[in-house]
Amino acid sequence: MMDGGKGQVNIALEVLDELHISIPVCGMVKDDHHRTRGLYYQNIEIPIDHNSEGFRLITRVQDEAHRFAIEFHRKLRSQGQVHSILDDIPGIGPARRKALMRTFASLDEIKNAEVEDLKKIPSMDEKSAKNVYNFFRGSEKEDTEATLMEEQ
Known part of the structure; x- marks a missing residue:
């Protein structure tokens, strides 16, 4: 049941x-x-x-x-065992994590956000916005670079 x-x-x-x-x-x-x-x-x-x-x-x-x-x-x-993937991003502490979750409706929206969208959050500076963007898009960038290298 x-x-x-x-x-x-x-x-x-x-x-x-x-x-x-x-x-x-x-x-x-x-x-x-x-x-x-x-x-x-x-x-x-x-x-x-x-x-x-x-x-x-x-x-x-x-x-x-x-x-x-x-x-x-x-x-x-x-026990401090509740963990968010956002905790793994450099420069994102509890305050910025909460601001991200308040601003965006879901983790998917955060993953798909552009740097300019992330910078609009009051507590977010450019470096932190880029860290969030690169954290979620880094693997896409690496995949693209690997494909380009294979084609050469």
Whole structure:
């Protein structure tokens, strides 16, 4: 049983299939208030009576999974084990990392940003903007240079 719906169940089934493991997998389908409204099993959403013992059990499983995930993340954070790829870029500390994440909607947007876009962030100087740009585009540049050298 997974704390996730159709998408998560289908991905889990793909992984299990690749590993040649055949076990039943179901997921908890949520309503707009993130409360379980049913189960997703064998491509069918099965509604569950909210007054049933089964529903109460599933809700407790969901609550426990949520509690476990929060505690685990808190533990990682307190031990300093939460790591961002942005931490690997020279000149990018916690303040600039936060500014990048506030400015751009996703890591992909940061990866695709031009130096001029990066320099518009108030805490970002030109050197740091170039470091971010080169960090994500460096392998593309190296691939291009290698191709040019092979052609010569």
